[in-house]
Structure formats: C-alpha cells, structure tokens
Amino acid sequence: MKRKLYLETFGCQMNVLDSELVLGQLHAHGYESTDDRDHADVIIYNTCSVREHAEQKVWSRLGELRQRKLDEPHLVIGVIGCMAERDGTKLFQRHPHVDVLCGPGELDKLTTLVHNAALANASALEPNARTDDLGNGNRPAATPASYATRQVALMGATSRRSSTLAAAQDTLEMLDLSRAISPGDDLSQSYVRITRGCNKFCTYCVVPYTRGPEVHRPPQNIIDEVKKLTDAGAVEVTLLGQTINHYAYDHGDGRKTTFADLLYLIHEAVTDLPRLRFVTSFPRDFTDLALQAMRDCERICRYLHVPAQHGSDRILKLMNRGYTTGHYVDFTDRARAYMPDISIASDFIVGFPTETEDEFVATKELIKRCRFKNSFIFKYSPRPGTVAIDRFVDDVSDEDKRRRNNELLAVQQVVSEQLNSEMVGKVVEVMIEGESKLVSRQAAKKAYPTSNVELGWAKHAPSGDDVRLPPVTTTQLVGRTRGDQVVCFDGELSLKGQLLDVKITRAKNLTLFGEQVEALSLA
Ligand code: SAM
Ligand code: SF4
Secondary structure: OOEEEEEEEOOOHHHHHHHHHHHHHHHHOOEEEOOOHHHOOEEEEEEOOOOHHHHHHHHHHHHHHHHHHHHOOOOEEEEEEHHHHHHOOHHHHHOOOOOEEEOHHHHHHHHHHHHHHHHHHHHHOOOOOOOOOOOOOOOOOOOHHHHOOOEEEOOHHHHHOHHHHHHHHHHHHHHHHOOOOOOOOOOOEEEEEOEEOOOOOOOOOOHHHHOOOOEEOOHHHHHHHHHHHHHOOOOEEEEEOOOHHHOEEEOOOOOEEEHHHHHHHHHHHOOOOOEEEEEOOOOOOOOHHHHHHHHHOOOEOOEEEOOOEOOOHHHHHHOOOOOOHHHHHHHHHHHHHHOOOOEEEEEEEEOOOOOOHHHHHHHHHHHHHHOOOOEEEEEOOOOOOOHHHHHOOOOOOHHHHHHHHHHHHHHHHHHHHHHHHOOOOOEEEEEEEEEOOOOOHHHHHHHOOOOOOOOOHHHOOOOOOOOOOOOOOEEEEEEEOOOOOEEEEEEEHHHOOOEEEEEEEEEEOOEEEEEEHHHHHHO
16 A cells, blocks of 8 residues: 655745655655645655744644654654754754654655655564653653664765765756656646755855755756656746856866856757746846847746845845845846846845844835835844854844835835736736635626625535536636736636736736636627
8 A cells, every 4th residue: 555645845946846856756656645644654844944934834843743653653754855954963852753854955865764764663663672662651652762763864064075066966966857747747837946056155044054055957957857847738837046047057078058058948949838937046147148048038938036135235245145236226227128028026135134224225215226026025034054143143123124024015015016007908928827816706796696606616515406506617717927927817717727818907916807818809
C-alpha cells in the first residue's frame, strides 16, 4: 500500500516550485499525496524564514504534532526549506519529534532521508527496541536512542566554498531536470528556476544564508524544461530567480549567455508557449538589452516585479541594496520608454531601523512617482544571522510599523485605482486561473433567478430530490492580464487554464471587472 504524504508549503514561488519537484520524486518512490494531515504517514513542512511571522506558523504546526508523534511513533515529520537550513539541528531542541531536516540546497536527497527515517522509526518500534520515552508513560515513543537516527541534510557553512558548489550544483540540477509530469497535473501556470541562491546580502535578508550562493543553470536545460512543460499543456511559464536579471551563464569556453540572450533563446525555441514571465528583478544592472528583449518578444509578458524596498537613499545604503532612488526612477523611466504599457510592481519594507518619518514619506513619494501596479509591503522583521540584526537596533515601534504599513497600502491603493480606471473600455487577454473568491449571491441570482442558491453551490448542495437546479457551469472567474492585473468576469468553469479576451467594464480597488468579448458579440 502506498504511504500517505502531506506536504504544506510556506513562502515564495521558489518554495512552491521546490515542493512540486520533491513531490514528483516522492510520488515516483511510492508516496501518495493527501490533504488529510491526520491520516498521513509522512508530514512535511516546506518553510520560509524571510519574516518571523512565517516561522511562527510552522512552530505552531509542529507543536500540534507533538502528541500525535507520541501516539504514532512511526509517523515521519520533516522540516525542509529555509527554516531547516537557518535553524539547523537546534530545531530538534525545540521540537524533538521532528525526524527529517533538509535545507533548500539539499532537496535532491529528501526521498532518501524520508525513507531512512521511516525505516529508523520502524526499527525503533521493534519488540527488543528501547521503550524509554519522552516522559509519557511506557509507550514505544521516539526515544533518545532513535534521535541518533534522525535524517539531516544541510548545506551549512561549507556552502560558499567553490569545490562543494560544483558538486552541489550537479545533484540539485538533477532535481529540476527530473521533474515528473503526470497526466492530470494542472500545468497551465508553471515555474522554471533559472538561478538558485543569491549573492546580494541585503542586510535584512536571510536568503543568501539559507539558499546559498548564486548558481545559474545551463541555458539548454532551462529551454528543455520550458519545452517539456509547454508540450504538456503549460500556457504560462514563469522563470524564477532572486535577482533574475543577473542571470549569466559561463559556458567555460569563452561563451556567455546573458539574461537578454536567454529570453530570446526561450522565445525562439518554444514558439507554442503563449506567455513567458519572470520574477524577481533587481533594480541595479537591468540592461537595455534585456528591456529590448522584452519589447521584441511578443509572448513575454509586459510585467516587471522589481522591489525598490525604500524611498530614502540613506536607508537603501543601510540595506546594502547598491542603488539610489535616482537609479531606481531612471530604471522605471527606461522600462516605460521601451514599453509604455508595462506594469511594474514593487516590494517595500517599513520600519527599517532608524527610519524617520521624513524617510518614510519619501517611500510614499516613490510609489506615486513610479506608479506601481501594486506593492507588497512588509514590516521590518529582524532575522537572526543577518547583518542588520547585529548592526542596528530595531528601534521603530510596532505601532509605527503598523501605521506606516497601512499608510503605504493606502497610497498604493490610490495609485492602483488610478491605473485600473485607465483600463476601463480596453480589451485585454486574460489567463483564467479559476473561480473567483468574490463569487457572489447577486451573480447567482442573475444566473438562476428563482433559486436562493449561490454560485459554487455544487460543492456544498444537499443531494437528493429537493435539488432540481441545473448543474452550475457559469460562475465568476478570475484571471490575470499580461501586465498581471487581476480581472473578474462571468464564464464557464471549464475555461480554467485558457486565454480569453475580456472587455474591462469597471474597476474597483485592486480588481478589474469585465465581460468576455465573445459573449459580448453574441449578445
Ligand atoms: N530577491 C528579491 C529582491 O531582492 O527584491 C526579494 C526576495 S525576498 C524573499 C521577498 C521580500 O521579502 C523582499 O523583497 C523584502 O521586501 C521582504 N523581506 C526580506 N527580508 C525581510 C525582513 N527581514 N523583514 C521584512 N521584510 C523582508
Ligand atoms: Fe534577499 Fe537581497 Fe537577495 Fe533579494 S537580493 S534575496 S532581498 S539578499
């Protein structure tokens, strides 16, 4: 019988992709995914360390499993990703019931670690195994002896040595290349990594420590992966990297493939792929050649996510970002000169140590000046192991951080609303992601005027003769434009994963609303 596997992912798109890749490997080795954590044989958390809040969620999940592990000692509990790498074996002190620790740079080893942990747990349960427990009676619980069999794979401090780098690169490359595609997988929106790790060392950020040094993947491997996904039904592929525009592959024979080269290569090699995107860009060193590639290649989406992080040059310096707001504004102007219709999104940190009110106001001004489509706004969170936590006192109060966060969101909302209102009347191509969360009673009544049933009822409707309504096929769908704007419109559920032309009829907050162009012409 297949062993049941529950995997929960926290954090960024990189983690989503890592989870997909390790799931493929585990499925190939006889594990079967389940959404039911209570009946899983293996529970894995793919974790994020970027902010404390993300870590707290995992701590609480692990706390919930403490008793279960005592009751079911065969259960395998794994912590993978950035928290595993950052905390290392110290994590066992707080949560001794964890069996497997695996950092993001070692995920190719996860299947073996899980398998070994299952064997170790089973042998610890054999009749002659020790039964001293964690102070919970005589149950054959995970014993101190069995702790020695814990499975750990971390990059540790050796990760920045070049000799280990080459070897690590090869085995990790296999993880991406071995990507398993099964019939029925929803690949309409897929991720492909082009660069691992990060060399920037922004003072607040754990990523260079948890994901290791920047390693660029060979261009042919990337192209092959994009092709494979497109042949299997991908409509949109997003290339991933922490500073993606710094992609530069050295072939070792004097040839170099730059990010601009890579964009042209993928665009030319995979002509059946309707949409190619990439995240996240770094504001420094975004070349004109890369902007020209975006302009020239019609299937590359006109969207840039380029986190500015702050509007004050002093704070940017303390953050070690390596650019000024002047450079940043020049970049957005340059991008818009090449592509007037491009939409640009940013990230900002509020409450960085020593941030004054005036400096915070400068961030507001930057949002207005650069007219971001949207911004992801974060309260500064001091992270152990980073330069900022040692060098600066976290001196902006929680109250000020919260207030600045809300004020910045409000400024961004005004800009987003302005940009959205300029879209009304336009016809845009939308990639349909599925049913909208905004599915409303009103819409249901429009579709079925005599019923009281909300759209989406099919999931919850009582069965039996009392339900005589036609099956719901029309609902409110949500999708994204090439510029990453969110669009809601009524349509058939079966359209999920397709591209469709939609006329924008109104704009509200961060969402556009519209009607299918085909439906309009039939009306
Ligand atoms: N590589 C991307 C870049 O440099 O723009 C960002 C990657 S990071 C995982 C995602 C976002 O998390 C960052 O853009 C930053 O705004 C935020 N972030 C990172 N560390 C943080 C911290 N210690 N406190 C608050 N936000 C943080
Ligand atoms: Fe973190 Fe800076 Fe690297 Fe982005 S560029 S991952 S913020 S260190």
